[in-house]
Amino acid sequence: MRVIGITGWSGAGKTTLVTKLIPALAGRGLTVATMKHAHHGFDVDQPGKDSRLHRDAGGREVLVASGRRVALVRELAPDEPEPSLGALLARLSPADVVLVEGWKGWAHPKIAVHRAANGAPPLHGTLASVRAVASDVPLPDAIVPVIDLDDVEAIADAVLRHGEERDTLLPALQAPVMTLARPKRRDDEI
Structure with a gap:
């Protein structure tokens, strides 16, 4: 399982890119799993x-299953920390590629999404784990x-080139390496 993050500031187009990458990678005969962090x-x-x-x-845990789908919902206790990215990745069923949306401050390899109109600086100079x-x-x-944001096939190539094997990454994904806050934009101050 090759793992790569799709990261960027809110509004950059991460989810849009992930939803384009899934069929592009599946079209190459690969199975794709995704993870999405919710703040x-x-x-x-x-x-x-x-x-x-x-x-x-x-x-505390409720598992719903049918002939087509399985979902597990787990309630965290009030004093229970959010599971680490590594713990969550370890629970995934096998897939060829895992696209991880969010988890900016973690050490897995990432492709940063940048949209100029978003008004935030690109993340490639801030996060050492950004590969493209x-x-x-x-x-x-x-x-x-x-890579041009509209060139989904070239981005899919980068996913395969820069993704790393899950089992190699797991030891480094037990805690974040840094926290990031979106920088203020000029129009935020008005």
Whole structure:
């Protein structure tokens, strides 16, 4: 399983790129798994459904399975830390490629998404783990390769070139190496 992150500031187009990379990689005969970090609470369950009633009644883990899909929802205790990226990667079923959206401060290899209109600086100079930048503008001072954000096939090539094997990465992914806050933009101050 080759693992690579798709990272960038909010609004850069990470999810859009991931949803384009999945069929591009699948079209090459590869199986693709994805992971998405949510900074805020989220829910995959629907109120009133049996699985939600199990959770509401206090079920710490609820597994829902059918002939087509399996979902596991685990409630963390109030004093329980968020699982490490390594622990979460270890739980994934086998796939050829794992696209990890988010987890900027972790040590896995990444492709940074940069969109000029977003108003935030590119991450390639901030994160040592960035192997390439997918950008909508040229970045002449970039210290890593820059790929046109619209060239999904070239970005898919970079995913395969720069992704690293999960089992090699797991020891380094037990804790983040740094935390990042989005820099203020001029219009944030107005």
